[in-house]
Every structure is written in C-alpha cells, then in structure tokens.
Amino acid sequence: MTREKFLLEKKVKEAILESQNKVIMVLGASDTGKTTLIEDLLGFLLEKYTVGVVDADLGQSHIGPPTTIAWAIFQRRFESWKKAAVKDFYFVGATSPAGCLLPTITGVKLMSDMAGQVTGKVIVDTTGMVGRGAGKILKICKIELIQPQIILALQKENELEPILGNFARMSTPLIFRLSVPSFVTQKVYGQRTSYRERKFRDYFNKSQKVALSLDKLGSKNALSEDYLYHRLVCLKSREGKNLALGIIDEIDEEKRKISVYTPLDKAEEIISIIPGKIRITLEGKEIY
Template sequence: MKSPPDLHVPREWHEAAQRLERDNIRTVGVIGRTDSGKSMLTGFLFTSAIQTGRDVALIDTDLGQKMIGPPACVTMSDAQGLALAFVGSTDPVLGWKPLLEGTQRLFSRTDATIKIINTSGLLSGPGRRLKAAKLQVIQPDLLIVLGNAPDLEPIIGERPDIPVLHLPSSPHARRKTDGERRAGRRQAFHRYFEDAAVLSLDPALLLETPPAISPDRRLLVGLRNGLGNDLGLGLLGGAGDNEAIEVLTPVRQAAIQGIVPGMLALDEAYSETRLKAEGRGWPGARSLL
C-alpha cells in the first residue's frame, strides 16, 4: 500500500495527512476524475495514518480499477485483513444497488478509528447521483476533491454540512486507455483465481437463478457464509436440476452457505462479458463504461 519510492508527493497531500491526525477525522471520502491519482492519494493517506499509530480502514468502492482485492467487489483492508462485498459487475451503474449495500455493510463492519473511502472516477449523469448516494451512506467528516472536477460542484453544493478539501492531482497520474483498463482487470482476476480449486457444490446453495451463458465462459459468482457475509468469488460451471454444480474458487468449501450469481461471464483468459442487471442497477441504466 506504500507509495513507490520515486513518487513525488505534493506538499498539499502531506498537509492533508496532518489535518486528518490533528482534527481527529474519522471518515474521509476521496473523489475526483478518472486517472487523477485517487488511488495514490488514498494509499498515501492510509499509510500515513498507520505510521501515526491510528487504527485505519481503507474501503475501495471502485469496482473496476482496484487498489485492493479482486474486481466486481467493494473491498476493505483493516487490522483484521481483507474483506469484500460482492457486487458482480465492474460497472458501478449496473451494480448500483449491491455497490451501495456492500459499501454500507463493510463500513459498518470495521471498528477502525479512521475510515478512508476511495471512489471511482465516474462523475457524469448517473455517476454523479451515485456519488451523492455514497456520501449519504458514509457521511464523511471530510470530503477530499482531487484535481479539477467541476462535475462534482452540484453534489458539494447539496451537502454544505460536509467540509471539503481541494487537493492537486498527482504529477505522476496519467490517462489509461480502455484497453489498459481491461488488461488490468484480466490480470487482477487471474491473480485472484491463480490458486483456486474446482469444488462440487449443491445447486440448492444458489440464492438466485443464474443466467444462461455460452459454454466457453463461466459466470462470476459471490460466495457467502451462513451469516450472509461474502467470503470471496467463484466461477460457476455447468449445472443441472438435480446435479452438483462446479465452482472454481480459492474459498474453502466448508464455509460456503450461499452462492450469488453475478453480472459478468469470464472466458479462459479472464476477459469479461457483461450480462443484464435485473433490479440491481440504476433505474433505466445501461453500461456507461
């Protein structure tokens, strides 16, 4: 989570880290345009808080370009380790409902004295409404706006109760192409499933009927324990009405008490195909990414 040794950290970032400690900030949200350096800043604040002895949690709500954990999830790193909330999509608009629910679930789950929340760079249209909904969930003590983001001014104006700190973008931030983003997700999925095993599971564990997909792909699923907490991801293979289903996953079989179908199908190279989001997305949503 530490910044690269050669990263030039703007003076204003150091001042922001000092403010978090001085003012005893408990919840800070980081927002800004795509590729403005939000992950760099969030990682810097996270590391700085640890170095001052604070118990800190980093919650990553960016579904596609992850700082921690696998794509298609809200993820959290705190003193207890890595936790995740399955969304099932890398598109925040199509995964609107489980994204907000997962953020709330992880936010409530940690006892950290400071929570730092990273967000995606989707700001226009429904993305702006999603930012407002996230602020309603996390209720930050401080909102950090990174770089020039005029699209966020209406949201900021609607929440005069939240202090706002404007910081410059990282000089090392650069614009990624769509191909680079897709490649990053493929690599992240590959790392996650690298040591996975194929489990034979009872189809009665499926909490929803999975959509039909082509035989050369597997459906991304979330795996839950008996308390309803997400344990990790799986790739669902074939299934019959009364037959066992095959799931490729690093999660221990004994812990799995529920399977939630996602909205992505992955091929052998972990390239993704997006599926319909029945009742999970922003009303009338279509993919904007």
C-alpha cells in the same frame, strides 16, 4: 521506485490527522490520483492510527478482486496494495456501478461501518463515475449515508462541483479541493481492461474445481438464470458471510450438481451461490 508525493497544505494534513475526523472520502474522476493520494495519506496516518481502507472502485480495484467492495486493515506501514490484509468484501457483481447503484451503496456502507468498528480512521476510495447523471446521485447519496468528516476532492477543472455544491456551507463534511498533479497520468485505451484481467487472473490463480449439490444450495432460484456457464458468482456461508468468488464451470441438472472454480479451500462452508452480472474465463477475460 520513488515517486513524487502529493503536496498537502498544513491545514489539510492537520484535519486529516485530527482524531475526530474519522472518516475520509476521496472523490475524483478516473485517473485523478485517488488511490495514489491514499497511499500518501497512509504514509503519515499509520504513524498514529490503524487505518481501514474501503475500496469502492469496482473496476480498478486495489483491495479485493474487481466487482467487489472490499476493505483492508493497515498498521504501522504501507507496503503495497497486494500485501493488504483484506478483512471482508461485498459482492456487487459488476465492474461499474452503472445499473448497480443500490448494491454499490449498500456495500460501501457495510464495509465502511465494519472498518470503523475496529480502526481509528477509515478512508473510502471511490469509483471515477462522477458525471451529472447516476454518478452524481451515487456520490451525493454515498456522502449522505457514510457521513465522512472530510472529503478530499481531486479535480482537473470543476467537474466535482455539482456534487460538492450540495454540501456547501455545511459544517461537515469539511471539503478540501485538490488539483490533479502533473505526475498523475491518464491510462491508455485497454489498460483498464488488462489491469482488471490481471486482478481476476491473480485471484483465480490457485483455484480448484468444487462440486456442490444443487439441492443443498439455498439459491436455486438465483441459479435459474440464463448463461450461467462461466458466470462470476459469490459463494456465501450459512452466516451470510461472503466467502470467496467463483466461476461456474458446469451445471448438471440430471445429477443435480454444480461445479465452480474457486480459490476457497473450505468448500463445505458454501451454502449459497449468488450470480453476478458478468461472465469471465479463468484467465480473467470477460465473455460478452
């Protein structure tokens, strides 16, 4: 399907292509076209660069499952987000940065640095949380920590100005304000939830149940929380690598066993289980 493209001024495109402007951050409220804009950027950047895209949108993820900040490498041609080569992810454990600001910012920094080590360009997609409170502080801190050379700011009115104003008149980042094109549509009620469910469902589609010994896991304290049944968890390796997500099926205190559904096939690598904030079914439905 062909779709309309973002019209970028020549100076914006040139700045984006400039090799010194390595890190590009895309800001905007929900449904302002951030992810679609990134597809268009990949369209011309991939002719010259290998590009790492960091997806910091926890709820409406395109790279990796929701609740994670993942990054993927793109070479030569953008086909689809589904086919993206996911290189690594950081587990935040929630579908919104609200109440998880520190894990969110930690994840964005770690994933951007990783992407920057092996690619010539890094694009950071962000969450739509840009309001005056926590969203504003999160975005300002993200910019200060990641130090992008370019910010592409998609706004309908002036909703990003409280964030952008902090960087006014500074030589970096270069800020380009873009208006939201008319082809970008607002998602209707329920569309976000169903998108998220589908992403979880796809992720856990080929899961198997693995049983682990509670005594061999290095995360006994973390697993003493309430409501562990159906809890979304992150499975980690001895090296501290995030291996995959899982859903707790059962904990048998007597047999000292925990069973988890996960698409990971190398269960022997799991040495730690980190609980997230949400509980879900294998079909991706959140349990409240």
